Amino acid sequence: MTTPDPRVAPVPGAAPDLGAAPVAGAASNPCTAPDPGVAVDELLADGSVLLDVLFSRTLMGVAVFDRNLVLRTCNETWARFVERHGVVSAADVVPGRGIFDYFPGTEPKILPAAAAVLAGETRWYDAVPHDRRDGSTSYWDLMFVPLWKDGEVIGVVDVSIDATGRYQAERELRHSERRFQFIRTEAEAELARRDAILEAVRFAAHRFLESHTTSWRTHIGEVMARLGQAAAVSRVYIFENFEDAAGTQRCSQSHEWVATGIEAQIDNPELQAFTYAEIDFTEPADAMTAGAVVASRVAEMGPARAVLEAQGIVSIVLVPIFVQDRWWGFMGFDECVRERNWPTAEIDALRAAASTLSAAIHRQYAEDLLREQQELLAKRVSALSAIAASLRVNQTLADTMDVIAECVVAATSAVASTAYVLEPDTGDPRVAAAGLPEGYRAGLEQCWRDDPSITSSVAFLSDELCVWHHAVRHGLANPRLGPLHEHLRRVDWDTVVFVPLGSDGRRVGSVNAYYPRDLEPTPDELAFLRAVADQAAVAVENARLLAEAQSKAGLEERQRLARELHDSVSQALYGIALGARTARSLAEHSPEKLAEPLDYVLSLADAGMTEMRSLIFALRPESLATEGLVAALEKQVAVLRTRHGITVRAGLGTEPAVPLAVKEALYRIGQEALHNTVRHAHARHVEVRLSAGVDEVVLEVGDDGIGFDPRPARPGHLGLQSMRERATAH
Numbered sequence: 001m002t003t004p005d006p007r008v009a010p011v012p013g014a015a016p017d018l019g020a021a022p023v024a025g026a027a028s029n030p031c032t033a034p035d036p037g038v039a040v041d042e043l044l045a046d047g048s049v050l051l052d053v054l055f056s057r058t059l060m061g062v063a064v065f066d067r068n069l070v071l072r073t074c075n076e077t078w079a080r081f082v083e084r085h086g087v088v089s090a091a092d093v094v095p096g097r098g099i100f101d102y103f104p105g106t107e108p109k110i111l112p113a114a115a116a117v118l119a120g121e122t123r124w125y126d127a128v129p130h131d132r133r134d135g136s137t138s139y140w141d142l143m144f145v146p147l148w149k150d151g152e153v154i155g156v157v158d159v160s161i162d163a164t165g166r167y168q169a170e171r172e173l174r175h176s177e178r179r180f181q182f183i184r185t186e187a188e189a190e191l192a193r194r195d196a197i198l199e200a201v202r203f204a205a206h207r208f209l210e211s212h213t214t215s216w217r218t219h220i221g222e223v224m225a226r227l228g229q230a231a232a233v234s235r236v237y238i239f240e241n242f243e244d245a246a247g248t249q250r251c252s253q254s255h256e257w258v259a260t261g262i263e264a265q266i267d268n269p270e271l272q273a274f275t276y277a278e279i280d281f282t283e284p285a286d287a288m289t290a291g292a293v294v295a296s297r298v299a300e301m302g303p304a305r306a307v308l309e310a311q312g313i314v315s316i317v318l319v320p321i322f323v324q325d326r327w328w329g330f331m332g333f334d335e336c337v338r339e340r341n342w343p344t345a346e347i348d349a350l351r352a353a354a355s356t357l358s359a360a361i362h363r364q365y366a367e368d369l370l371r372e373q374q375e376l377l378a379k380r381v382s383a384l385s386a387i388a389a390s391l392r393v394n395q396t397l398a399d400t401m402d403v404i405a406e407c408v409v410a411a412t413s414a415v416a417s418t419a420y421v422l423e424p425d426t427g428d429p430r431v432a433a434a435g436l437p438e439g440y441r442a443g444l445e446q447c448w449r450d451d452p453s454i455t456s457s458v459a460f461l462s463d464e465l466c467v468w469h470h471a472v473r474h475g476l477a478n479p480r481l482g483p484l485h486e487h488l489r490r491v492d493w494d495t496v497v498f499v500p501l502g503s504d505g506r507r508v509g510s511v512n513a514y515y516p517r518d519l520e521p522t523p524d525e526l527a528f529l530r531a532v533a534d535q536a537a538v539a540v541e542n543a544r545l546l547a548e549a550q551s552k553a554g555l556e557e558r559q560r561l562a563r564e565l566h567d568s569v570s571q572a573l574y575g576i577a578l579g580a581r582t583a584r585s586l587a588e589h590s591p592e593k594l595a596e597p598l599d600y601v602l603s604l605a606d607a608g609m610t611e612m613r614s615l616i617f618a619l620r621p622e623s624l625a626t627e628g629l630v631a632a633l634e635k636q637v638a639v640l641r642t643r644h645g646i647t648v649r650a651g652l653g654t655e656p657a658v659p660l661a662v663k664e665a666l667y668r669i670g671q672e673a674l675h676n677t678v679r680h681a682h683a684r685h686v687e688v689r690l691s692a693g694v695d696e697v698v699l700e701v702g703d704d705g706i707g708f709d710p711r712p713a714r715p716g717h718l719g720l721q722s723m724r725e726r727a728t729a730h
Contacts, residue, residue: 057534062159072095141160204226216364315334315339379411382411401432413515416491416493465499492517496514633670652689674688
């Protein structure tokens with residue numbers, strides 16, 4: 001199915017009634033097809049397995065409407081969207097009801113947008129507010145896409161994505177910027193009344209605010225220099241809190257500015273990765289945790305005095321920095337030359353400096369989070385699209401499983417992935433891998449060869465997703481995994497997530513993701529892995545169905561050849577034998593009458609040879625490479641004329657310049673069509689035409705038979721289906 005791409009630019013924050021002109025000739029309803037639902041249902045049925053998986057697992061709300069805006073299908077997310085924002089419950093969201101049954105009174109908004117989509121456009125509306133029935137508001141990205149079939153729009157696909165989280169993140173970002181701007185404005189307002197410290201604060205605010213694409217760390221050195229010079233201090237520095245692997249809070253100095261002649265402390269190992277208790281700094285740390293500024297002469301600081309005097313500090317101000325209501329760290333100001341009292345105005349100005357830095361850090365966190373969410377969403381959509389694209393009839397299961405393993409690594413925080421499928425006949429596993437060290441896959445296969453019962457492990461027994469912690473330790477302790485021990489000692493992962501694959505009620509394998517030490521997969525990632533496993537299960541089922549179909553098609557082809565041998569060649573041989581006996585009898589008694597039976601024998605021999613050539617060609621299609629498609633079709637036409645007495649008009653033209661695979665597909669399609677003409681159509685006249693253009697080859701077979709309706713399914717009859725599959729494969 002080929003569709004144009006009339007996508008228009010997104011309309012941020014707009015409702016779906018933005019200037020969408022109705023389709024010419026459309027009045028109150030843009031939909032004019034007499035029964036558009038039939039075409040939509042047929043199109044949906046063609047991809048029902050994949051659509052079911054995508055509908056049931058995607059976090060997006062998806063609904064499909066026909067041209068009359070009557071619902072044909074939707075997923076649970078879209079039904080819940082209606083329940084929260086429409087007038088019916090999710091249980092009442094069923095195919096056959098119009099969109100205005102769910103959202104009455106929205107015609108002025110929806111009809112213009114629908115008209116544009118039915119005219120071939122794609123409409124996107126960004127973060128549209130919707131009032132929930134409980135009085136709250138959510139925000140949704142809405143996309144209305146034309147549903148194409150045979151070059152015509154037959155319906156509308158509504159994709160609704162809950163953008164509430166993103167909108168709130170953007171609002172938080174805007175809030176942070178407003179807060180940041182407020183701090184800057186306040187600093188500038190006091191510029192005339194305050195000293196040079198506030199000028200430095202203003203400078204800091206200016207630097208951080210203009211850094212839309214760079215980190216606050218890019219400007220922090222310059223900002224600290226301005227603050228240090230303005231406050232006339234010896235040092236300005238930043239300490240950042242963090243948690244170590246054991247969950248213990250520690251702190252390290254990350255940035256520093258020092259005045260001329262003052263010894264720097266940035267390389268002091270005692271100021272890296274310490275706990276506050278280790279340096280007797282618990283009391284100042286407790287005060288800053290509570291949000292207080294610590295401003296004092298060092299001689300008055302109790303147990304903390306020792307570590308500060310060792311650095312030559314005589315007076316100090318420590319201003320806590322909070323980010324997202326968490327004590328992030330602190331900014332410090334040292335006086336190493338003389339003792340100093342810190343006026344309230346200076347402390348307030350230094351607090352403003354720390355608040356400015358806090359706002360800059362907060363904004364970067366919000367920007368980083370938003371960017372990560374967007375990148376992650378793009379990766380996962382791309383991964384699912386790649387997997388869906390691999391579910392083709394002519395794509396091997398092994399290739400599809402390779403794509404799945406690669407997509408898991410690309411779209412999650414896992415560092416490696418494997419996909420296992422058990423062969424239905426032998427029970428041997430087929431392995432696809434991505435991100436594993438060289439030789440690991442071979443080691444896995446050796447484990448299975450040494451001990452086939454290993455397939456009864458957690459990777460295959462569990463019916464539910466399983467998270468296996470300390471996998472390396474457990475693997476090294478398992479003697480059955482001996483071929484893997486060498487590799488396990490040098491991997492950088494230690495947690496494995498097993499997601500089972502089910503097909504036809506059986507466990508047939510698993511999709512596995514390998515996570516680094518101390519990194520837990522998030523619930524969001526686990527949901528994504530389940531969606532990937534569902535698509536892998538579809539690939540396994542497709543492979544099984546394809547194998548069954550090919551086996552059945554091969555059996556039917558052998559049966560057809562047997563019938564043709566019986567109906568044509570064997571009868572010709574019987575006639576030759578009968579004519580030969582007659583000629584032999586006449587040779588003894590009436591030799592002058594030999595001509596007639598001999599002519600009969602010769603005609604039967606010619607017909608038999610024609611039949612045999614056709615059957616041999618059917619069994620050995622490689623002859624296409626030497627004799628060509630036109631010659632092959634001429635043999636089929638000759639059989640039709642000779643065996644069945646049908647008048648055939650053939651216009652086959654010159655040999656088309658196409659690959660051998662395309663020629664074989666065309667030959668098989670023509671062979672099946674001529675076979676159907678004889679077996680089902682009962683035709684007396686047949687026309688076969690073959691023509692080649694610049695980028696296409698057309699094979700037409702027509703007859704004057706009884707005809708048939710191609711729409712209904714015919715269980716047990718694979719002819720039309722095989723012809724369609726051969727045509728679409730090329």
